[in-house]
Amino acid sequence: MNPLEKSGPGLVPTFAYYFLCCVLIGVPVGSQLLGSPFDPRAFAWGVPLAAIIGAIGAKANHSKTIEITTKKPQRLEQDLQRLLEGWQFTRMIAATEGDRAEGADANGLPKGTIVYQNTSRWRWMSGKVFVNIQGNRVAIASRARLVERIQHHLS
16 A cells, blocks of 8 residues: 555645635636626636636646655665756655654654655745655655656656
């Protein structure tokens, strides 16, 4: 079983978040711009536009986990660290103690988990990368677009 499986919101919650935010902000603002508090044109344009934005946001930003089986997990870890450092990510936390129940450390991370965080000024947009190494299996979890980019560079 993958210890990072439940690392963040999936596709449906991410879509709902983007869709509802766009509707709750866009429709009232659109209504005000059109001159009346509840102009039906704002709903007619706002809801489909929110659905499109929700789909784009969900595709790019839902949480995704990949698992790689390798004969050399330390080599993969080094390659991944070099790759992430090139993208301005820094190793922040390494959960090695496993001093809590179910193998979690004081931060609630599964034993063997390394956390990378972007250190550039765009860090709030990129999220963190969680890497868990268990024997010859390496699990990587982050936002979907970042995981896909990592997978592309490591293959």
